[in-house]
Amino acid sequence: MARELYYHTLPARILHWINAANIGLLTTTGLYIRDPYHFPLFANMDIARKIHFIAMYLIIYGIVIRIYYSWVSKDYRELLFRFRDFKGFPALIRYYLFVSKTTPESGKYNAGQKLLYNAWAVLVFLQAVTGFSLYFPDALAGFVRALGGPVVLRQFHFILTWVFIVTVALHIYLSFLGGWSVIKSMITGYFPEGESMQPVSEDVEEVAEHCMKWH
Ligand code: HEM
Numbered sequence: 728m729a730r731e732l733y734y735h736t737l738p739a740r741i742l743h744w745i746n747a748a749n750i751g752l753l754t755t756t757g758l759y760i761r762d763p764y765h766f767p768l769f770a771n772m773d774i775a776r777k778i779h780f781i782a783m784y785l786i787i788y789g790i791v792i793r794i795y796y797s798w799v800s801k802d803y804r805e806l807l808f809r810f811r812d813f814k815g816f817p818a819l820i821r822y823y824l825f826v827s828k829t830t831p832e833s834g835k836y837n838a839g840q841k842l843l844y845n846a847w848a849v850l851v852f853l854q855a856v857t858g859f860s861l862y863f864p865d866a867l868a869g870f871v872r873a874l875g876g877p878v879v880l881r882q883f884h885f886i887l888t889w890v891f892i893v894t895v896a897l898h899i900y901l902s903f904l905g906g907w908s909v910i911k912s913m914i915t916g917y918f919p920e921g922e923s924m925q926p927v928s929e930d931v932e933e934v935a936e937h938c939m940k941w942h
Contacts, residue, residue: 731917734835736800740913742793749786750891752778753854757888783858790851805834808841815839843894850887857884 735743756779758766769775797803815838818831823839831837836844857880860871871877902909912918 730920732920733916734912734918735916736802737916738796738800739793739802740916742789742796743913746786746789746793749782749789750895752782753786754888754891754895756782757885761885780862783855783862786851787855790848794848805836806841806844808838808845812838812841843898847891847894850890854884854887857881857887 755766755768756775759768759775760772760779763769763772763775769778797806815831815833818827819833819837819839821827822829822831857874860867860874860880861877861884864871864877871880874880902913906922908919908922
C-alpha cells in the first residue's frame with residue numbers, strides 16, 4: 728500500500744470544517760435577511776436572524792482560535808502570505824490560464840492559496856466590524872456615522888458577502904479539480920505519497936517538514 732503523508736493535523740481539519748459551516752450559514756442566512764423573496768432559503772426571518780446571530784460569534788471564535796493554533800503549531804510558516812510570495816503569481820496565473828502545463832513549485836500552499844486564506848481572515852474581521860455596527864446601532868452610533876452611516880455599512884456587508892461567495896466557490900472548484908485525494912486529506916488528514924498537491928521547492932521543504940510526518 729502506498730505510503731501517505733500526514734498533511735492536515737486534527738485541529739486544523741476540525742477548524743476548517745467549523746469555519747466552513749459558519750461561512751455557509753452566514754452567507755445563506757444573510758442572503759435571506761437581505762432578500763427573502765429572491766433567496767427563500769429559510770422558513771422565516773426569525774430563524775434566519777437567530778442562526779446569523781449565533782454563527783457570527785462562532786466564526787469570530789473559529790478564526791481567532793485558528794490564528795492562535797497557527798501560532799502555537801507554527802503552521803503560520805506555511806500559511807502566512809509574505810511579500811516574496813508575489814513572485815509565485817506569474818507562474819501560477821500561466822498554469823491556471825492553461826498557458827503552462829507544469830504545476831508551479833511552491834511550499835505546502837501556493838501563493839494564491841496563501842493570499843486567499845489570509846484574505847478570508849481579514850474579510851471576517853471586516854464583516855464583524857460592519858455586522859456589529861448593524862447589530863448595535865445605538866451603542867456604536869458615533870462609529871457607524873464615522874464609517875458612512877448604516878446604509879453604507881449594510882451595502883458594504885452585502886458586497887463582502889459576494890466576495891465570500893465568489894472566493895469560496897473558486898476554492899471548492901479548485902479542491903474538486905485536485906481530485907478526491909485533496910478532499911479526503913481534509914477529512915482524514917492523510918495524502919497519498921507521490922500524488923503531490925504541488926511540487927515542493929527546496930527552500931520551503933525544511934519549513935514544511937515539522938508538520939509532515941510519515942505514517
Ligand atoms: C462576522 C461577524 C458578523 C456579524 C457581527 C454580522 C452581523 C449582521 C447583522 C447584525 C445583520 C443585520 C441583520 C438584520 O437586520 O436582521 C447582518 C446581515 C447580513 N449579513 Fe452578517 N454578520 C457577520 C458576518 C457575516 C458573514 C461572514 C456574511 C457572509 C459571508 C454575512 C452576510 C450578511 C448578509 C448578506 C446580511 C444582509 C445584509 C443586508 O440586509 O443588506 N454576515 N449581519
